[in-house]
Amino acid sequence: MPDPSQRDLMLQQEASQQIGGRVELSEAEQHLNTILHKLKEHDMTAPQFPPAMHFFKARNLIQRSPVFRLIQKMPKGAALHIHSSSLVSEDWLVKNVTYRPNCYICFTWDQSVRFLFSNHTPFPRWGCSFWKLLETLRANLRDPTDFDNSLMQNLTLFTEDPEKAYPTQESVWERFEQIFLAVSGLITHAPVFKDFVYRGLEQLYNDNVMYLELRTGLSRTYELDGTIHDQEWSLRAYKTVAQQFMEKHPDFLGTRIIITVHRVLSVSQVKAAIMEAIRMQKVYPEIVAGFDLVGREDSGRSLWYFREALSLPSELGISLPFFFHAGETDSEGTEVDENILDALLFNTSRIGHGYALTHHPLAKEVSRKRGVAVEVCPISNQVLKLVSDLRNHPAAVLMAEGHPVVISSDDPGMFGSSGLSYDFYEAFVGIGGLSAHLGTLKELAMNSIRYSSLSPSVKDRAIAIWQRKWDNFILENSPQRFATDKI
Amino acid sequence: MPDPSQRDLMLQQEASQQIGGRVELSEAEQHLNTILHKLKEHDMTAPQFPPAMHFFKARNLIQRSPVFRLIQKMPKGAALHIHSSSLVSEDWLVKNVTYRPNCYICFTWDQSVRFLFSNHTPFPRWGCSFWKLLETLRANLRDPTDFDNSLMQNLTLFTEDPEKAYPTQESVWERFEQIFLAVSGLITHAPVFKDFVYRGLEQLYNDNVMYLELRTGLSRTYELDGTIHDQEWSLRAYKTVAQQFMEKHPDFLGTRIIITVHRVLSVSQVKAAIMEAIRMQKVYPEIVAGFDLVGREDSGRSLWYFREALSLPSELGISLPFFFHAGETDSEGTEVDENILDALLFNTSRIGHGYALTHHPLAKEVSRKRGVAVEVCPISNQVLKLVSDLRNHPAAVLMAEGHPVVISSDDPGMFGSSGLSYDFYEAFVGIGGLSAHLGTLKELAMNSIRYSSLSPSVKDRAIAIWQRKWDNFILENSPQRFATDKI
Ligand SMILES: [Zn+2]
Numbered sequence: 001m002p003d004p005s006q007r008d009l010m011l012q013q014e015a016s017q018q019i020g021g022r023v024e025l026s027e028a029e030q031h032l033n034t035i036l037h038k039l040k041e042h043d044m045t046a047p048q049f050p051p052a053m054h055f056f057k058a059r060n061l062i063q064r065s066p067v068f069r070l071i072q073k074m075p076k077g078a079a080l081h082i083h084s085s086s087l088v089s090e091d092w093l094v095k096n097v098t099y100r101p102n103c104y105i106c107f108t109w110d111q112s113v114r115f116l117f118s119n120h121t122p123f124p125r126w127g128c129s130f131w132k133l134l135e136t137l138r139a140n141l142r143d144p145t146d147f148d149n150s151l152m153q154n155l156t157l158f159t160e161d162p163e164k165a166y167p168t169q170e171s172v173w174e175r176f177e178q179i180f181l182a183v184s185g186l187i188t189h190a191p192v193f194k195d196f197v198y199r200g201l202e203q204l205y206n207d208n209v210m211y212l213e214l215r216t217g218l219s220r221t222y223e224l225d226g227t228i229h230d231q232e233w234s235l236r237a238y239k240t241v242a243q244q245f246m247e248k249h250p251d252f253l254g255t256r257i258i259i260t261v262h263r264v265l266s267v268s269q270v271k272a273a274i275m276e277a278i279r280m281q282k283v284y285p286e287i288v289a290g291f292d293l294v295g296r297e298d299s300g301r302s303l304w305y306f307r308e309a310l311s312l313p314s315e316l317g318i319s320l321p322f323f324f325h326a327g328e329t330d331s332e333g334t335e336v337d338e339n340i341l342d343a344l345l346f347n348t349s350r351i352g353h354g355y356a357l358t359h360h361p362l363a364k365e366v367s368r369k370r371g372v373a374v375e376v377c378p379i380s381n382q383v384l385k386l387v388s389d390l391r392n393h394p395a396a397v398l399m400a401e402g403h404p405v406v407i408s409s410d411d412p413g414m415f416g417s418s419g420l421s422y423d424f425y426e427a428f429v430g431i432g433g434l435s436a437h438l439g440t441l442k443e444l445a446m447n448s449i450r451y452s453s454l455s456p457s458v459k460d461r462a463i464a465i466w467q468r469k470w471d472n473f474i475l476e477n478s479p480q481r482f483a484t485d486k487i
Numbered sequence: 488m489p490d491p492s493q494r495d496l497m498l499q500q501e502a503s504q505q506i507g508g509r510v511e512l513s514e515a516e517q518h519l520n521t522i523l524h525k526l527k528e529h530d531m532t533a534p535q536f537p538p539a540m541h542f543f544k545a546r547n548l549i550q551r552s553p554v555f556r557l558i559q560k561m562p563k564g565a566a567l568h569i570h571s572s573s574l575v576s577e578d579w580l581v582k583n584v585t586y587r588p589n590c591y592i593c594f595t596w597d598q599s600v601r602f603l604f605s606n607h608t609p610f611p612r613w614g615c616s617f618w619k620l621l622e623t624l625r626a627n628l629r630d631p632t633d634f635d636n637s638l639m640q641n642l643t644l645f646t647e648d649p650e651k652a653y654p655t656q657e658s659v660w661e662r663f664e665q666i667f668l669a670v671s672g673l674i675t676h677a678p679v680f681k682d683f684v685y686r687g688l689e690q691l692y693n694d695n696v697m698y699l700e701l702r703t704g705l706s707r708t709y710e711l712d713g714t715i716h717d718q719e720w721s722l723r724a725y726k727t728v729a730q731q732f733m734e735k736h737p738d739f740l741g742t743r744i745i746i747t748v749h750r751v752l753s754v755s756q757v758k759a760a761i762m763e764a765i766r767m768q769k770v771y772p773e774i775v776a777g778f779d780l781v782g783r784e785d786s787g788r789s790l791w792y793f794r795e796a797l798s799l800p801s802e803l804g805i806s807l808p809f810f811f812h813a814g815e816t817d818s819e820g821t822e823v824d825e826n827i828l829d830a831l832l833f834n835t836s837r838i839g840h841g842y843a844l845t846h847h848p849l850a851k852e853v854s855r856k857r858g859v860a861v862e863v864c865p866i867s868n869q870v871l872k873l874v875s876d877l878r879n880h881p882a883a884v885l886m887a888e889g890h891p892v893v894i895s896s897d898d899p900g901m902f903g904s905s906g907l908s909y910d911f912y913e914a915f916v917g918i919g920g921l922s923a924h925l926g927t928l929k930e931l932a933m934n935s936i937r938y939s940s941l942s943p944s945v946k947d948r949a950i951a952i953w954q955r956k957w958d959n960f961i962l963e964n965s966p967q968r969f970a971t972d973k974i
């Protein structure tokens with residue numbers, strides 16, 4: 001018979017390789033971990049297992065899970081992969097923004113809406129009905145609640161029957177890009193924009209997130225009279241709003257910006273965007289973190305296609321950190337699938353999604369050796385139809401191997417998730433399975449600071465603040481207050 | 488800019504790691520490979536991509552795919568993971584077996600059927616209607632075709648709307664085990680049994696499979712008068728039938744048996760079964776390959792639970808090869824999930840399924856170093872609801888890393904697949920993606936001989952026969968005959 005103690009040793013050895021496997025837990029942490037394990041077992045043996053279901057159907061179940069409630073309270077560190085357009089949830093957009101004066105709406109031929117703030121009726125837009133002032137429209141409605149609900153449906157992918165609404169990857173991406181257009185008229189109105197950013201930081205802060213690296217195209221904002229601000233205006237607005245927020249919340253570390261352009265652009269357009277990003281980084285080094293390309297990889301241009309543009313910084317001897325989306329695909333062996341290797345060849349600082357990374361042993365090794373963290377966004381990958389049952393998410397392999405990984409939410413407003421807790425839940429319960437423990441959560445949270453773009457000294461400060469929060473979290477949720485028999 | 492030739496080198500290096508990555512293709516093979524690549528691209532960009540769909544819905548599409556037709560013609564080597572009860576397709580069972588004289592049927596309260604051959608009306612069975620002679624029953628039917636179709640529905644999981652019929656893993660497993668009971672009355676009738684085995688070999692042979700390692704519980708067979716044969720009778724029948732088959736098909740290498748018991752048994756029962764397997768191996772060394780435990784891992788007893796029984800052979804100084812099902816689960820971190828490591832600790836010769844292997848880096852390393860091949864059964868894993876889109880099958884990681892892998896079909900009769908071609912298609916197009924090429928198929932076929940239980944000298948003979956078939960396959964499907972412009 002195999003020696004049982006030898007067997008235990010192998011099981012321990014394997015367990016120690018995983019993310020959090022070498023984190024030493026204090027006695028209080030061990031107590032909490034024991035409870036957490038039981039709570040998770042409970043979720044895993046329930047008739048409906050949330051990570052195996054579409055998030056839109058699982059959200060209610062997750063909200064009721066004690067594991068989720070604990071994760072909500074947990075200091076999760078930083079959100080390193082969120083796009084600006086879906087930073088804030090749709091109900092705030094409808095209930096707050098669309099109720100502001102001078103908000104016009106038109107209805108597009110393809111079942112969407114557009115918004116515009118204006119001090120006069122805007123010039124008709126191609127493909128859209130005549131503009132109507134929302135205030136007037138609502139005054140004539142019998143049931144504004146119903147109308148507001150339908151507006152919300154236009155500003156999020158969240159829906160009750162996602163399989164029916166989005167039968168294919170193509171259809172969900174089409175709706176996804178449609179919603180970006182709908183949202184943009186609302187949030188690029190200059191006064192709204194600042195409130196929007198503030199509200200976004202607030203939602204993260206309330207979810208116990210302490211810092212944000214935001215991917216944004218820095219859309220130009222506009223005033224009521226049609227005046228248009230340049231990209232720098234937005235950049236300064238991010239900075240000012242973050243400062244205002246930090247004054248009220250000194251334990252929040254602000255936001256840094258990853259400037260993005262859509263991969264639909266031409267090489268020369270991307271070249272120009274990179275030159276502009278370099279310029280802005282020079283002027284605002286404290287807030288510009290780097291550069292990325294966005295849009296669906298499967299139907300878009302590859303990183304290698306943009307190689308001339310992406311080599312510009314190094315050719316100029318300038319360091320512009322890259323944070324490339326790469327490998328957000330299940331098309332193995334295609335050109336798109338080479339993005340992961342190319343991201344690494346262009347010295348990316350992190351990999352957005354890296355869903356296909358486990359299919360590339362060489363790239364995986366490079367990413368690990370260089371400490372290039374993978375930004376895993378479970379709910380995004382599920383909603384955008386790469387994987388249905390999150391237990392099959394390839395990050396399970398990365399987590400088991402102790403690969404550098406951070407958890408993020410990609411487009412929380414779009415997916416009905418808000419903050420990081422839902423994605424942490426999916427990663428912890430679904431992807432990590434019963435192997436993942438409190439040490440896993442701890443390492444994932446610390447990873448988000450470790451692999452951020454913050455300077456070493458700010459990182460140290462961040463870790464110190466986070467550690468204080470963590471200790472407090474353990475204290476407040478220790479078995480004395482959170483006894484197993486209450487479960 | 489990253490040096491393009493350096494980049495090519497890295498892409499090549501990665502490609503060479505995968506299964507088949509180091510297979511050198513002849514000029515004729517390269518020509519065929521080019522065509523195959525184009526055909527696969529065609530399947531991958533079609534509006535409906537079969538490996539992303541449930542096999543029951545994809546089967547028609549697959550049958551029309553030129554990639555599939557080529558795979559059908561390809562000599563695929565050996566089938567190393569098939570269970571006896573589902574060796575033959577349900578239409579043969581209904582159209583041939585149930586039309587034989589003296590076949591009785593009863594209908595169970597839980598929507599299934601039982602069969603029994605008897606020279607008198609059998610004694611009523613608990614939970615079932617009175618027995619009816621099928622001949623009489625059919626004579627009174629207006630539409631026997633309709634009736635036969637409904638019988639077939641009782642002998643296979645295959646159905647038009649699988650998501651509706653089997654909403655959960657539990658429900659599909661329940662039906663699965665139900666069908667085994669329904670089939671058993673038919674195939675354990677001694678005269679049927681021999682024909683059944685012959686027919687099974689024939690189906691494999693027609694699919695260009697040349698050897699079978701069959702997992703079977705060696706059920707006792709019965710005669711019309713109720714006489715019951717012992718397990719040795721079945722073993723001898725396998726041997727005799729295989730010999731008869733080989734006389735007519737000298738390029739077929741026969742079958743060897745992996746004796747199985749259900750994991751629902753007690754430790755002492757498994758001990759007894761192992762002692763009996765050791766005895767039979769001694770008497771029939773040419774046909775008994777080894778031992779395995781079957782039944783759903785998730786709800787069954789773990790290998791470690793049976794440790795006393797499984798250590799018996801080594802304690803007695805006897806070698807009884809194990810071929811354990813292990814890791815056919817998505818419950819990470821549970822006891823079930825330890826089966827993979829335990830299979831290796833008990834020196835398993837191969838791993839059945841190993842679906843969870845990529846979550847266990849240590850076990851994966853051991854399996855690779857020891858050359859313990861993983862028997863990947865894509866359609867089985869999909870039908871039994873471990874994964875829906877086969878592009879997410881973890882074997883993609885194993886294939887990319889060049890892990891020892893063989894492809895098999897587990898329960899072809901049950902899944903409506905027959906032979907190995909459907910599973911090869913899913914593995915080649917779905918799991919392997921565009922990276923997999925003719926070299927991959929070649930290595931997978933050769934693996935099935937390399938990792939079989941055949942003796943080294945028989946393996947050499949098998950490889951020689953296979954090579955001849957392969958060369959012929961290349962010759963017959965070379966571009967001259969199979970031009971791209973015909974596609
Ligand atoms: Zn993203």
Ligand SMILES: [Zn+2]
Binds near residue numbers: 568812
């Ligand atoms: Zn099996």
